[in-house]
Amino acid sequence: MPTGTDRPAPRRVRLDPDGPVLVEGPVEVELPDGTTVSSDRFMVALCACRRSRRYPFCDTSHRRKPRRRPPAPS
Numbered sequence: 001m002p003t004g005t006d007r008p009a010p011r012r013v014r015l016d017p018d019g020p021v022l023v024e025g026p027v028e029v030e031l032p033d034g035t036t037v038s039s040d041r042f043m044v045a046l047c048a049c050r051r052s053r054r055y056p057f058c059d060t061s062h063r064r065k066p067r068r069r070p071p072a073p074s
């Protein structure tokens with residue numbers, strides 16, 4: 001069992017409320033069909049809006065069409 005001193009630093013994941021999930025790379029992403037894709041980038045943007053043509057990676061398509069927010073309760 002690893003001690004506190006030999007544990008790797010936790011990988012930081014940042015959630016953009018209107019955009020991608022930013023993950024410190026490199027990463028290997030397993031898709032629902034079992035295939036994997038990888039990126040060696042320092043920071044990897046994973047699409048959370050499902051509009052990307054490069055899914056699972058963000059291609060900034062989320063910027064062109066903002067996600068609709070539910071109406072505020074009255």
Ligand code: FES
Pocket residue numbers: 018019020021046047048049050051052057058059060061062063
């Ligand atoms: S989050 Fe950027 S294209 Fe989906």
